[in-house]
Amino acid sequence: MAEVGLNAPQNARILAVANQKGGVGKTTTTINLATALAAVGKRVLVLDLDPQGNASTGLGVDQSEREINAYHVMIGEASLDAATLDTQVPGLSVVSSGVDLSGAEIELIEVENRLFRLKSALIGFADRYDYIFIDCPPALGLLTVNALNAAHAVLVPLQCEFFALEGLSHLVRTIERIKTSYNPGLEIQGIVLTMFDARNNLSDAVASDVREFFGAIVYDTVIPRNVRVSEAPSYGKPVLLYDVGCAGSQAYIHLASEVLKREKIVSNLNNGKNR
Numbered sequence: 001m002a003e004v005g006l007n008a009p010q011n012a013r014i015l016a017v018a019n020q021k022g023g024v025g026k027t028t029t030t031i032n033l034a035t036a037l038a039a040v041g042k043r044v045l046v047l048d049l050d051p052q053g054n055a056s057t058g059l060g061v062d063q064s065e066r067e068i069n070a071y072h073v074m075i076g077e078a079s080l081d082a083a084t085l086d087t088q089v090p091g092l093s094v095v096s097s098g099v100d101l102s103g104a105e106i107e108l109i110e111v112e113n114r115l116f117r118l119k120s121a122l123i124g125f126a127d128r129y130d131y132i133f134i135d136c137p138p139a140l141g142l143l144t145v146n147a148l149n150a151a152h153a154v155l156v157p158l159q160c161e162f163f164a165l166e167g168l169s170h171l172v173r174t175i176e177r178i179k180t181s182y183n184p185g186l187e188i189q190g191i192v193l194t195m196f197d198a199r200n201n202l203s204d205a206v207a208s209d210v211r212e213f214f215g216a217i218v219y220d221t222v223i224p225r226n227v228r229v230s231e232a233p234s235y236g237k238p239v240l241l242y243d244v245g246c247a248g249s250q251a252y253i254h255l256a257s258e259v260l261k262r263e264k265i266v267s268n269l270n271n272g273k274n275r
């Protein structure tokens with residue numbers, strides 16, 4: 001059986017980074033995982049599906065470069081190809097977002113196939129990449145549903161704080177519903193604990209609750225709360241470029257290798273199935 005090597009023709013794995021709770025580290029995780037995978041030679045795309053446009057800003061995309069963005073793709077006015085920009089990270093591209101995207105939810109209400117706009121746009125395009133990360137907005141509306149319908153798997157950042165688990169069960173139910181109704185192959189790639197504060201007992205308590213409840217699906221790697229991580233976006237840089245030695249960067253490098261390990265298991269399983 002042929003190994004799925006670095007340069008072997010292979011369809012992209014599409015990972016939606018989602019959690020309807022705001023400010024849990026979706027964008028930070030998207031940017032830095034994508035950067036870490038590009039750094040090991042993967043062809044990676046970040047698709048910014050959040051009208052806030054934080055992933056675009058964090059990757060250094062100027063407002064003036066966003067004339068063609070995810071909004072135009074979603075409403076069918078532009079192809080993903082036309083919306084794709086290079087970033088300062090070799091091997092990493094981005095489809096930016098714009099505030100118009102918040103209107104797309106309403107504009108698409110009457111449109112046929114509105115839950116699969118993104119999936120359709122990715123056909124024939126996705127195979128240029130090894131990994132496509134979709135940075136979702138903090139809601140379970142039409143944009144996130146489009147991401148979940150287009151994705152192979154979901155990566156869930158979870159901030160170590162009191163209400164974390166409550167929101168998570170809602171997200172898991174939504175993923176199950178999408179799986180049953182629209183996207184049977186959808187799985188949770190993993191749950192990553194973010195902004196962990198070792199000095200805070202609550203962080204510890206939440207982390208062990210989450211591990212007890214969700215077991216091995218929670219990544220071993222925990223992302224610490226680290227000021228360098230929060231500074232990096234204001235320089236338009238992934239923290240891996242801003243300060244590769246800081247604890248946050250090192251954690252994202254570890255997380256990337258865990259993600260790749262899980263991906264390898266999936267790919268081996270699929271190859272086994274295809275034999």
Ligand SMILES: Nc1ncnc2c1ncn2[C@@H]1O[C@H](COP(=O)(O)OP(=O)(O)OP(=O)(O)O)[C@@H](O)[C@H]1O
Binds near residue numbers: 021
């Ligand atoms: N490990 C970390 N250490 C310190 N600050 C962090 C860390 N991760 C994220 N932050 C900061 O926390 C804030 C929220 O993070 P981020 O934007 O990634 O969350 P989000 O889930 O994408 O938010 P939204 O739901 O608004 O899209 C940002 O200001 C970010 O810089």
Ligand SMILES: [Mg+2]
Binds near residue numbers: 026027050055136137
């Ligand atoms: Mg975000």
